[in-house]
Amino acid sequence: MIREIVIWPDPILKQVAKSVDGVDDTIQRLLDDMSETMYAADGVGLAAPQIAEGHRCIVIDTSPRQEGQKLIHLVNPEIVKTEGVTTYTEGCLSVPGEAEEVERAAKVWVRALDYFGKAYELECEGLLSIAVQHECDHLDGTLFVDHLSSLKREIIRRRMKRLKEERASDRAESIRTAAQHKSAL
Secondary structure, three states: OOOOOOOOOOOOHHOOOOOOOOOOHHHHHHHHHHHHHHHOOOOOEEHHHHOOOOOOOOEEEEOOOOOOOEEEEEEEEEEEEEEEOOEEEEEEEEEEEEEEEEEEEOOEEEEOOOOOOOEEEEEEHHHHHHHHHHHHHHHHHOOHHHHHHHHHHHHHHHHHHHHHHHHHHHHHHHHHHHHHHHHHH
């Protein structure tokens, strides 16, 4: 099921997600919904807080932009080692239409549980490394805009508030017009 993506500066995006006790049907359904939502939004990663779920769950698929990759599920991910430094122009599904350069580790090693609850470790380079760090940040209540100067962050915050207001107005208008339609009676 495709879920609505929370737009920053919604306070839920600043909350620290809680660890998952174990991977069960509920968590697998959440991972499936997250994957479907990420693909529908043309993203490469999505963290559970972005769909208003407070679990430490991430889905990532960099295959459209990085050869040899596939969909990965990370439950309770923990970056255990980093190496090097790189800069990448990042965007975010919770900050639509915005992209800025962010400095990250060039290579990371992450430990997590997979879709079935089995522990594994993954070595990540390139876009996958960036995506893992970006999504892990979400689990700790940090967004890519938090890595920017306060001036850039404030400019983006204003644009996102306008976007949220426009979307709310559009929803209200569609509800008003639907109520006037005969099929709604």
